[in-house]
Amino acid sequence: MPAADETTPGLETSLTSQWLICVSCGTQYPTTSRSRQKTCFICDDPRHYTPAAGQSFTTMAALRASGHRNIFMPYEPSYPGPMSPPSPTTSVASSVVDSGSSPTLPPSDLLINRRHPMAQARPDSWKRLGVSSSSIHNNPKAKRLSPQPPKQERYHPHGAMISIVTKPIFAMGQRAILVHTPAGNILWDCITLLDDDTVERIRALGGLAAIVISHPHFYTAHAEWAAAFGCPVFLAAEDRKWVALEIPLHVFLGNSKTDQIMRRSHEIIIEGVRSGFIAVKLGGHFPGSMVGHFNGRLLISDTLLTTPAGLGGWEADAAGIARSRPPGINTFAFMWSGPNSIPLSVEDISRIWEVLKRYEFKSTHGAFLGEDIEDAAGIKRRVLESIQIQIRRMGWTYNPLLTESAPPQI
Template structure:
C-alpha cells in the first residue's frame, strides 16, 4: 500500500500506510492510555530519525538494551536477547535507523521479535522487514495491531517456545494477551515489560490494568498471575525501562509483591508504613 506509515507521538504506535495521518489512534483512545489535551499528534520514521537516535547499553551478559534518545512517546527500552541459537528482540521501539540495522546484523541479526503487549508494538513491522524475521504476538491482542503485515505471527495458548531456553508465557493482566519472556540460562530471568512492572525501588513489582490512569487489577487476577510466575525458575527480573531491573532476588520479591498487592486492594485498611 502506498502512503506514509504515520507514528503516534503519544504512544509510539506505527499505523498502516495512508495518504494523511489517521483521524485517531485507537491505542491512545483505549482507557489504558490517553489522548493529550492538545489532541493527537503524528510523526514519521524520517522525522523521528532527524531528532532522535538509538542508544545501547549492556544490561547483563547476553542481554543488550536499546532505547530512543532523547525519550520518545512512553520512553520504554527494548532488549536484545543473545543465544547460541539466535537473537530475539524483546519488545520494540518506534525508531529504526541505519546504524541500528548495521549493528544488529553484525551481531547475527534476529531470529524473531516478541512483544509483551500493544503499547510496545511501535514500529514492529519495519523491524521485521529489516531483519526478515517474524513478530510473535499473542492472539488475544490481535485487535490492537494497527499495521497488519504477513510478518506478524499470532500464537495461542499459555506458552510458546521461541528458541532453546527462550519461552514466551501469556500472563494477561494489563492486556488479555500480556506476555513475558522466560530466559532459562543460569539462575533464570524473566523479561516483563510492564506486565509485571519493576517498581522504582527495584525491590518490588506491581500489576495494573492502566498505569497512566491508575486503574488496578482485581486481587484474584494478580493472584493468578503470581501463581504463573511462581512456577517459573528465575532470579532476575527485567522491566521495560532502563532503571527497572532487579538483578537478583526477583523470585522472592515477586512473591512478596503479590502478597502486598492483594493485601492493599482487599483491605480491610490501608497498608501500614
C-alpha cells in the same frame, strides 16, 4: 484494524517512512493520510491516554531527521547462567508448562517454529495492499539486511542482553532488549525508531532471528523492523485486534484451533533450533500480556511494573551500616493501567501468580532502562510479597494468596 492506504504497493522504506506514527505511544499506522487517521486506537483505550496537547502524528522520516538516535546499552549479569538450550531428551517440565494443572511438558505444538502451521497469517490486509507473502520472505533487500552467519557466531557466549533505547525519549520511552540465544538474536519488545545506524549495528551482532513483543503498547513499528530483518514477530493471539497492520511474518501464539485452552508457554524455535527463550502469557494488563523467560532471567516489560522501592538501595544506611529491607516495601505493582493508576483485580493477580510460580528466575528486567533487579535468593519471594501487599491495600483481609509462601528457588 485501521484501513491502509489502498494505493500501497508494498512494505518499502520509501513508503513506510511517510506512514503516520502516534507521538504519544509510537504506534505506526499504514497510511499517509492525516485526514483519514485522526486518532490513535491505543491512546483512546482506557489503559493509555492522549496528551494534554491533544492527538498528533509524526513519521519515521521526520523522527530520523529530528536528531533522535538509538543507544545500545549492554547488560552484564553478575551471575552465570547455562547457555545450552534444553535437550529434546531432557525433561524441561520446570520451565515449559501450560495453563492446566499438570506441570509436564505439553505436546510439541507448544514449540513454535517460524514454519509452524500457526505462522500462516491471514493475508487479507496484504491483499488489500497488493502485497503477497513472498514479497517479504523473498525480498532481496530484506535478506541483505539479515545475513545468516554460522550458528556458533549468532549469540554472545555469555548470553548477554543489550538494551536499545531512543534518545531523546520518544513516545513511551521503553527499551527493546536484544537477547543472544543459541538459536540467534531475539528482540524482546520493540521501539519505534529504525534507522540505518540501528540496522547496521544489529547486523554486526548477527541480525534478528525473531521479535517477541509483550503487549500492544510496544507493537510500535514492528512491521517495519520485521521486514528489514526478514524475521518473524511473535504476538499473543488474544491481542491480535491491536495490530495496526497484519503481515505474513506474524505468528500469533495460541491461535491454533486445536489448542485445549490458550497455551500459556511458548518456546521460540528458530529454523529447528531451540532458543531456550520462552514467551509466557500472564494476562492482566492486556489479555495476552507476556513475559519472557531465558537463562534464569524474567523479562517482565510492564506485565509486572517495577516500582521505585523495588530498585531502592536498602543494603546500608547513610552511615554505611548494613541494614535490612524494611517490611511492607513492594518491588512490583500489578496494574491494568499504569499511567492512569488502575490496578488489576485480585482475580487477575491470582492468575498471574498461578502461572509465574512454576518458573525459576534469578532476576527481572522491566520495560525501561535501569529496571534490572538481580536477587537470586529472593526475587521470586519479592514477587509474592508485592502481590500480598497490593491485595491487602485493596481491602482484602482474607485471600488464599495472603497465606501462600513462594516455592524455594532451585
